[in-house]
Amino acid sequence: MQVYLTHTPDALENYYGPRALAALRQVVEVRLNESGRHLAGQELAEAARGCQAIVSYRQSPGEPATFEHAPDLVAFLRCAVDIRNVDVAAASAAGVLVTRATPGFIPSVAELVLGQMIDLARGVSAAAASYHRNEVPAARMGVQLNGSTLGIIGHGAIGRYLAPLGLALGMRVLVADPHATPEDPRLEHVPLERLLAESDFVVCLAIANEQTENLMDAAAFARMRRGTFFLNPSRGNLVDEAALLAALESGHLGGCAMDVGRAPDQMPSPALAAHPKVVATPHIGGLTPAAIEHQAFDTVRQVTALAEGRVPDHAVNAEAAHRLARLGIRV
DSSP: OOEEEOOOHHHHHHHHHHHHHHHTTTSEEEEOSSSSSOOOOHHHHHHHTTOOOOEEOTHHHHHHHHHOTTTOOEEESSSSSSTBBBOHHHHHHHHHHEEOOOOOOOHHHHHHHHHHHHHHTTTTHHHHHHHHTOOOOOOOOOOSSSSOOEEEOOHHHHHHHHHHHHHHHHHHHHOOOOOOOOTTTTTTTTTTHHHHHSSSSEOOOOOOOOOGGTTTHHHOOOHTTEEEEEEEEEEEEBBHHHHHHHHTTTTEEEEEEEEEOSSSGGGHHHHHHHTTTTEEEOOTOOOOOOHHHHHOOOHHHHHHHTTTOOOOOTTGGGGOOGGGGGGOOOO
């Protein structure tokens, strides 16, 4: 069995890791993307010709043209939880299995959020930048997390991990999620409008889909108290960036931290990231060895299952993946 990894060398180092690659090579023959570019469509299919499986980095989507032009392909494995860039219907039509990884980035993202909250509250980045310019920054009054209110939009895996961290810091924690109710009685489950009105720090962790497109728009920012800090570690399309910029420019928001945005590869938009009231990081929420290896080793286990004639865990369309029969797998 042959497997094609779509990761470029930099992505392979940062988003897969040498230990997972070595483990994968113990199971199957591995071919690497040596083009130096992120491949997609027919070009990806041609690069993976002869391979039964593709392990996909986020910038190599599963497009209809890939499945159409990859006659040898049996499985398309996303090295991530998010499979919105995979056309599952097209894969199913071709009989190709699609799998996803499990979320191993939960502590990593939550820790980044804590760091960004402290940065916004105390002006750490701004002071450091002044010193780096050989300037002495003014000592400014900060905001204490203890006693402040943390509002978490979305009670998914990261939200459930972040909430008790806020409580441990002595924060009042509000949660808005119409689909999940917190079990911890110390958390206050409230409508989104109330969360926005009462929070000092608003962290957007909602699921990104058609219903939540531009969830944070001008009306949402207007509901916040003047001086509130807004953080987005989730997805760029949750935020109306023009509305966010207007709220920053007017002084209504105290500041913003973002790890994602609407620039390519979900990066923060440069114009917003350059704003003096913004703390921006280049989509590094899950960029720790523990987080990356968790998902990479998920794909190793999935490839191992395929090589051993089993349906792998976290398959999303096994009932339509008739090409599995080529590996002796019955669904």
